[in-house]
Amino acid sequence: MALRLLTRNLRNRISPNLCSASLLHSHATSFGFKEVREEEKSQMVGKVFSNVASNYDLMNDFMSAGLHRLWKDRLVSKLSPFPGMKHLDVAGGTGDVAFRILESINSIRRRALQDPINDDLQEETRIYVCDINQNMLNVGKNRALERGLGEDKSLVWVQGDAEALSFEDNSMDGYTIAFGIRNVTHIEKVLTEAYRVLKRGGRFLCLELSHVEIPVFKELYDLYSFSVIPRLGEVVAGDRESYQYLVESIRRFPPQEKFASMIADAGFQKVEYENLVGGVVAIHSGLKI
Amino acid sequence: MYRTVVNRILLSGGSRRLPKYPDIRTVTSSSWFSTTTQPQTVLNPSGSSTSSSSSTSFQTSSAAGDVPRHERNNPRAEFEGEQARVLQASLRHVIRLGWSEEAMIAGAKEVGISPSIVGSFPRKEAALVEFFMDDCLQRLIDRIDSGEELQNLTPSQRIYKLVRIRLEMQAPYVSKWPQALSIQAHPLNVSTSFKQRAMLIDEIWHAAGDETYDLDWYVKRTVLGGIYSTTEIYMLTDSSPEFRDTWLFLDNRVKDAFDLKKTIQEAKYLAEAVGAGMGSSLQGFVGRVLQR
Numbered sequence: 001m002a003l004r005l006l007t008r009n010l011r012n013r014i015s016p017n018l019c020s021a022s023l024l025h026s027h028a029t030s031f032g033f034k035e036v037r038e039e040e041k042s043q044m045v046g047k048v049f050s051n052v053a054s055n056y057d058l059m060n061d062f063m064s065a066g067l068h069r070l071w072k073d074r075l076v077s078k079l080s081p082f083p084g085m086k087h088l089d090v091a092g093g094t095g096d097v098a099f100r101i102l103e104s105i106n107s108i109r110r111r112a113l114q115d116p117i118n119d120d121l122q123e124e125t126r127i128y129v130c131d132i133n134q135n136m137l138n139v140g141k142n143r144a145l146e147r148g149l150g151e152d153k154s155l156v157w158v159q160g161d162a163e164a165l166s167f168e169d170n171s172m173d174g175y176t177i178a179f180g181i182r183n184v185t186h187i188e189k190v191l192t193e194a195y196r197v198l199k200r201g202g203r204f205l206c207l208e209l210s211h212v213e214i215p216v217f218k219e220l221y222d223l224y225s226f227s228v229i230p231r232l233g234e235v236v237a238g239d240r241e242s243y244q245y246l247v248e249s250i251r252r253f254p255p256q257e258k259f260a261s262m263i264a265d266a267g268f269q270k271v272e273y274e275n276l277v278g279g280v281v282a283i284h285s286g287l288k289i
Numbered sequence: 290m291y292r293t294v295v296n297r298i299l300l301s302g303g304s305r306r307l308p309k310y311p312d313i314r315t316v317t318s319s320s321w322f323s324t325t326t327q328p329q330t331v332l333n334p335s336g337s338s339t340s341s342s343s344s345t346s347f348q349t350s351s352a353a354g355d356v357p358r359h360e361r362n363n364p365r366a367e368f369e370g371e372q373a374r375v376l377q378a379s380l381r382h383v384i385r386l387g388w389s390e391e392a393m394i395a396g397a398k399e400v401g402i403s404p405s406i407v408g409s410f411p412r413k414e415a416a417l418v419e420f421f422m423d424d425c426l427q428r429l430i431d432r433i434d435s436g437e438e439l440q441n442l443t444p445s446q447r448i449y450k451l452v453r454i455r456l457e458m459q460a461p462y463v464s465k466w467p468q469a470l471s472i473q474a475h476p477l478n479v480s481t482s483f484k485q486r487a488m489l490i491d492e493i494w495h496a497a498g499d500e501t502y503d504l505d506w507y508v509k510r511t512v513l514g515g516i517y518s519t520t521e522i523y524m525l526t527d528s529s530p531e532f533r534d535t536w537l538f539l540d541n542r543v544k545d546a547f548d549l550k551k552t553i554q555e556a557k558y559l560a561e562a563v564g565a566g567m568g569s570s571l572q573g574f575v576g577r578v579l580q581r
Contacts, residue, residue: 082405085404200402
């Protein structure tokens with residue numbers, strides 16, 4: 001931790017007494033490595049995502065060499081969706097995770113076609129895609145149309161704030177947030193809201209870019225993030241700033257252990273995490289009892 | 290001795306009667322994007338100070354200034370209690386849906402918990418099969434402890450009786466039992482299922498009144514393990530009313546084994562006798578040589 005802070009300081013000359021944990025509770029919050037006021041962060045994040053919305057998935061493919069698809073598959077397989085599920089995918093504007101969940105449920109239905117009970121249940125399946133950014137939601141809706149899912153009643157697109165969800169208590173079987181929680185102003189509030197909307201037995205799953213601790217790989221990864229990704233953003237999406245923010249915000253996000261303890265603090269049980277690609281991303285999971 | 294150890298584990302386990310996961314934290318980590326995870330069990334950093342009633346299932350190497358979290362009473366047991374409740378209810382659906390996720394989903398719905406919880410069970414279907422194995426063992430132990438039915442029986446009759454009691458427990462599921470066996474034989478699950486079988490065999494031998502700890506220990510357990518497994522397999526294809534053929538088969542195998550034991554015993558005596566004979570003649574020979 002101290003070592004990581006030190007390198008971070010050298011790189012950016014931020015004041016040494018600030019660590020990610022204290023930042024989360026302070027009124028000044030982080031926007032990448034910059035310190036900004038809390039009110040500003042959501043606006044700035046909003047701007048970033050409005051900027052990148054159109055190229056979001058293209059850039060994801062470029063930056064992760066297509067791996068983000070596998071990560072999302074892994075997330076959904078950990079969730080193990082079932083017919084009749086009420087699921088909330090937060091910060092999932094482009095529908096990537098929601099489509100996968102729907103596919104997985106449909107394949108279950110095909111397997112159990114002879115079971116009439118499941119067919120009724122299928123009608124009840126609802127996947128709510130919630131995103132604070134209308135631009136991202138529009139991208140998702142268009143993609144749903146392209147996939148022929150435009151008429152599917154199972155997909156519900158909702159604009160909303162992860163820190164103040166518009167859903168009732170104990171109404172969801174599952175909650176996923178993929179590459180989103182890093183961008184919120186108050187992680188604790190998001191976790192509390194997730195806990196609130198989930199039913200007993202409901203699961204919280206979070207896919208997020210995280211911290212690499214493997215020595216040599218870490219150096220390579222840092223080099224890649226700080227030299228390649230912003231340039232890639234400039235060339236492919238024509239937006240360097242947004243991708244500079246992306247790599248900085250990853251470094252700002254609490255490390256796996258810390259984040260896991262935050263999830264436990266929100267009331268979740270059986271909190272576990274799994275590192276993928278040596279910690280480039282981590283899937284955290286918790287269970288509400 | 291083993292019996293008391295088992296009992297102690299069982300009694301201290303609270304609602305989950307055979308705790309396979311003591312106060313350790315499982316951190317699953319996999320390198321790269323492979324889907325094969327290698328679960329590593331990491332000893333709780335604060336393990337020495339916390340008892341099994343540690344406050345959360347997730348223990349962090351809490352950084353300084355970390356506020357104490359949940360003061361709830363033993364959420365791990367709470368989770369395992371819920372898991373046991375769901376799995377118990379799921380067993381009723383096994384006959385229709387098999388040892389499957391569907392059965393567990395149906396079970397969760399029955400007890401009024403979101404079926405999402407099934408996703409958090411380690412190794413999915415294996416959790417259900419292992420729960421059933423534990424449950425049966427527990428019921429068998431209860432019967433051994435309470436019943437007088439073993440009192441006036443010879444060891445071979447006791448073995449027969451106990452194996453039969455245990456196999457009768459899985460008789461309702463016999464149509465789905467091949468599936469359970471294949472789940473148990475899966476490389477990821479095989480170590481647990483082997484352990485569970487070993488415990489079962491051990492329990493039966495103890496109930497049969499075996500208290501020896503010599504080399505025979507291994508022989509006995511191997512033989513009984515063989516009898517149990519072959520009878521279990523025989524049962525799968527047995528269509529006779531109330532598995533009459535199976536019980537006949539079992540009876541014959543137990544008798545064979547005890548005959549074998551007798552044969553081994555006799556061979557041993559013979560060897561001893563031969564040894565003694567040789568020894569005395571050698572002694573006599575040496576004595577005669579020395580006398581000269």
